[in-house]
Amino acid sequence: xxxxVEHSLHSGEHLVVQAGTGTGKSLAYxxxxxxxxxxxxxxxxxxxxxxxxxxxxxDRDLPRLAEALTPxxxxxxxxxxxxxxxxxxxxxKLHNGAASDQEAPDTLFEPFAASALGRDVQRLNEWADTxxxxxxxxxxxxxxxxxxxxxxxxxxxxxxxxxxxFGTECFAELARLDAGQSDVVVTNHALLAIDAIADxxxxxxxxxxxxxxxxxxxxxxxxxxxxxxSAVGLTVTIRRIGRLVSPETASRFEASSATFSSxxxxxxxxxxxxxxxxxxxxxxxxxxxxxxARTEIPTGQSxxxxxxxxxxxAVAALDDIVDAASLALSCxxxxxxxxxxxxxxxxxxxxxxTIRPVLRVAPLSVAGLLRTRLFGQxxxxxxxxxxxxxxxxxxxxxxxxxPAREPGKGADTDSTTATRATWHGIDVGSxxxxxxxxxxxxxxxxxxxxxxxxxxxxxxxxxxxxxxAGGRTLGLFSSMRAAKEASEEMRTRLDTPVLxxxxxxxxxxxxxxxxxxxxxxxxxxxxxxxxDVPGPSLSLVLIDRIxxxxxxDPLRAARQRAxxxxxxxxxxxxAGTQAALLLAQGTGRxxxxxxxxxxxxVLDSRMATAGYGGFLRASLPxxxxxxxxxxxxxxxxxxxxKHNATYAGGGSPTQG
Numbered sequence: 001x002x003x004x005v006e007h008s009l010h011s012g013e014h015l016v017v018q019a020g021t022g023t024g025k026s027l028a029y030x031x032x033x034x035x036x037x038x039x040x041x042x043x044x045x046x047x048x049x050x051x052x053x054x055x056x057x058x059d060r061d062l063p064r065l066a067e068a069l070t071p072x073x074x075x076x077x078x079x080x081x082x083x084x085x086x087x088x089x090x091x092x093k094l095h096n097g098a099a100s101d102q103e104a105p106d107t108l109f110e111p112f113a114a115s116a117l118g119r120d121v122q123r124l125n126e127w128a129d130t131x132x133x134x135x136x137x138x139x140x141x142x143x144x145x146x147x148x149x150x151x152x153x154x155x156x157x158x159x160x161x162x163x164x165x166f167g168t169e170c171f172a173e174l175a176r177l178d179a180g181q182s183d184v185v186v187t188n189h190a191l192l193a194i195d196a197i198a199d200x201x202x203x204x205x206x207x208x209x210x211x212x213x214x215x216x217x218x219x220x221x222x223x224x225x226x227x228x229x230s231a232v233g234l235t236v237t238i239r240r241i242g243r244l245v246s247p248e249t250a251s252r253f254e255a256s257s258a259t260f261s262s263x264x265x266x267x268x269x270x271x272x273x274x275x276x277x278x279x280x281x282x283x284x285x286x287x288x289x290x291x292x293a294r295t296e297i298p299t300g301q302s303x304x305x306x307x308x309x310x311x312x313x314a315v316a317a318l319d320d321i322v323d324a325a326s327l328a329l330s331c332x333x334x335x336x337x338x339x340x341x342x343x344x345x346x347x348x349x350x351x352x353x354t355i356r357p358v359l360r361v362a363p364l365s366v367a368g369l370l371r372t373r374l375f376g377q378x379x380x381x382x383x384x385x386x387x388x389x390x391x392x393x394x395x396x397x398x399x400x401x402x403p404a405r406e407p408g409k410g411a412d413t414d415s416t417t418a419t420r421a422t423w424h425g426i427d428v429g430s431x432x433x434x435x436x437x438x439x440x441x442x443x444x445x446x447x448x449x450x451x452x453x454x455x456x457x458x459x460x461x462x463x464x465x466x467x468x469a470g471g472r473t474l475g476l477f478s479s480m481r482a483a484k485e486a487s488e489e490m491r492t493r494l495d496t497p498v499l500x501x502x503x504x505x506x507x508x509x510x511x512x513x514x515x516x517x518x519x520x521x522x523x524x525x526x527x528x529x530x531x532d533v534p535g536p537s538l539s540l541v542l543i544d545r546i547x548x549x550x551x552x553d554p555l556r557a558a559r560q561r562a563x564x565x566x567x568x569x570x571x572x573x574x575a576g577t578q579a580a581l582l583l584a585q586g587t588g589r590x591x592x593x594x595x596x597x598x599x600x601x602v603l604d605s606r607m608a609t610a611g612y613g614g615f616l617r618a619s620l621p622x623x624x625x626x627x628x629x630x631x632x633x634x635x636x637x638x639x640x641x642k643h644n645a646t647y648a649g650g651g652s653p654t655q656g
Contacts, residue, residue, distance in 0.1 A: 134171025
């Protein structure tokens with residue numbers, strides 16, 4: 001893999017690498033990245049999806065490599081971590097902002113200093129005097145998003161280093177300066193997307209990007225490209241512009257906001273393919289009122305920092321409203337639904353019993369954006385443990401905007417495609433012997449899953465499997481409802497502990513699960529990725545059903561429809577690919593070290609009987625497979641006996 005990455009960085013050909021757990025892929029791309037950066041005097045950007053991997057790279061991998069590689073390089077490599085501006089404390093907002101003006105409605109009837117929000121802001125003020133980085137992740141314990149928003153700004157709300165009175169002390173600017181002097185800059189997919197697709201230069205000039213956890217790239221880019229309108233956001237904007245525009249303009253914006261907020265509150269959630277006349281009228285009025293307010297706010301420099309900050313925040317909020325409304329209206333103006341580049345839908349989010357309606361507009365596909373703004377501009381290496389879905393890279397490549405190629409074959413230069421679009425795909429395998437280390441159990445005898453929760457036969461199967469494993473089970477469910485149903489039922493049937501996501505913070509539950517081999521942990525999507533529990537605490541990964549996306553997911557349903565309208569298989573291209581990706585991630589929780597052994601049990605009979613089952617199975621590691629429950633329970637019982645004997649003999653928890 002290191003050789004392939006080195007070749008890619010020198011040749012300019014994009015590289016896709018599937019590298020299983022335990023292959024050391026971070027070292028395999030960091031070594032050539034550091035060497036390339038020093039050789040070319042141009043930094044390499046490493047983008048990840050999770051904070052955990054960012055911290056691993058910056059706190060563990062890069063410091064060790066920098067020391068080890070220095071004798072072989074012309075100088076010692078430098079590295080830095082860079083996050084979005086909103087992750088850093090804004091000194092101007094802290095000292096010149098008006099935090100109390102932005103209080104949530106439920107705090108307005110108590111003094112600001114006595115509210116939870118006020119106490120958090122006071123604590124943040126004290127922290128500002130001691131922190132050297134202003135990085136939110138270094139604040140322990142943390143604060144809610146609402147509190148952090150009082151002392152942070154987005155890139156669009158920022159005054160800029162030259163206009164801000166704290167420009168020379170700005171934590172975000174200092175982080176950017178550090179990144180600009182580094183050979184490897186570690187960042188996240190969201191910031192990479194903003195830098196690539198928005199007209200905002202955040203990252204230092206670079207000609208190469210390494211995308212780790214690349215299976216998450218499309219979702220993160222889509223999230224960045226999604227625009228939204230909500231009653232909460234409009235209320236905040238009303239407060240921001242109140243003293244900056246004329247009373248008539250402020251009143252006009254407030255009235256249009258109230259009318260639009262009432263409309264979306266009373267409307268049914270779901271995709272809005274064709275808006276009625278009332279919706280178009282109200283949204284047009286909101287757009288025009290926001291545009292009118294925007295023109296009244298001076299854009300020139302102000303000698304008063306507080307005034308300059310207030311203007312910048314108000315302008316950014318109004319611009320976002322105008323952009324989102326205009327995008328939705330232009331989408332509905334296109335009569336051919338299949339020709340629309342965007343999709344509009346209404347969500348009703350439940351926030352502790354309070355319904356908060358949000359109108360969202362998202363691109364139907366980000367492939368074009370990635371093709372022109374990322375792959376067309378610089379060399380990209382993409383890696384993950386799960387990229388070859390159905391045994392091929394084609395599905396992931398298509399979602400990134402790359403031409404389809406067979407895995408393991410180089411991409412020939414196409415006369416109609418820029419050289420930057422060519423790519424090469426390799427699977428470097430895994431250090432694990434999957435066929436000898438794990439069993440894939442497909443419960444083909446169970447009835448297909450229905451909408452009424454887990455059936456009696458499925459619950460009986462779960463009990464049988466967990467009992468045979470002696471606990472030691474990570475239950476991955478397609479919904480919290482199913483996870484809670486199973487955990488409540490198993491607590492009455494089993495004499496081993498069963499934890500359920502939501503009982504405590506997820507990190508705390510994972511620690512408890514890892515510490516006690518007899519404990520089982522049931523949960524949903526966030527447990528399908530990132531859980532790393534090697535050793536005897538995890539012998540059984542249980543999956544209740546194929547994790548197809550919800551059929552009422554507006555964005556994925558629209559993407560599926562668009563592909564079908566062009567003669568493709570929309571179901572497999574969208575729902576099948578999503579399910580395969582999650583299944584590969586979920587089954588990857590089992591083998592985390594060379595000593596691990598166990599069973600992946602899929603209790604959805606469609607995995608064995610449906611036509612798409614072959615594609616899904618081909619996306620998983622090559623486990624030894626069976627439909628025989630007795631074979632599986634006997635294997636789990638032997639494994640439990642072995643683990644218990646290891647503990648009784650004083651052996652290490654990671655043995656066996």
